[in-house]
């Protein structure tokens with residue numbers, strides 16, 4: 015098996031980057047093991063697709079697609095991400111990065127070099143539950159990335175999103191996340207993603223189905239909340 019660091023490719027979507035026609039590069043590997051993660055095989059892989067294959071595909075889509083989404087797994091663990099992002103930008107595509115926010119150094123590099131046009135950062139859980147939900151001790155790194163993105167929000171737009179499984183996060187936990195974002199000066203839309211684990215056996219923890227959630231209480235605050 016190749017150890018390219020790239021797991022798979024979604025050749026076309028309009029759902030991931032604000033309606034833009036995009037492809038998604040899925041990077042292998044992750045430094046978290048979120049209990050609700052349904053990408054476990056991807057997080058445990060070292061990659062299956064060669065970089066040449068990816069580049070060949072991208073060149074064939076110039077003038078057809080608007081953007082390339084770098085996702086995973088955790089894309090910022092891919093050491094050569096700046097080189098690849100530069101290659102993508104030079105072809106004329108916009109670049110979106112999906113991240114768990116645990117590599118502020120890489121995020122800063124991408125922003126400083128003008129290699130990313132939009133970011134989506136996952137806010138997995140409030141501080142007191144972060145370790146339990148993500149099986150990682152990366153809260154400080156995540157906070158550093160969040161601060162960095164808020165500092166640069168005029169330069170590079172971004173969104174914050176939380177996947178909500180009711181067995182892991184309570185309504186109070188979501189309120190804590192909103193409180194933290196508000197205190198930091200984040201006033202863009204906050205996205206709540208309902209966790210629909212079809213097959214819990216492939217996640218890092220066996221979880222019951224997530225219960226219906228009451229979102230009304232989060233509407234009308236300083237931060238607009240949307241569900242998707």
Ligand code: SF4
Nearest residue numbers: 044046047048051087
């Ligand atoms: S859900 Fe968690 S474990 Fe899964 S890919 Fe994302 S950050 Fe990694």
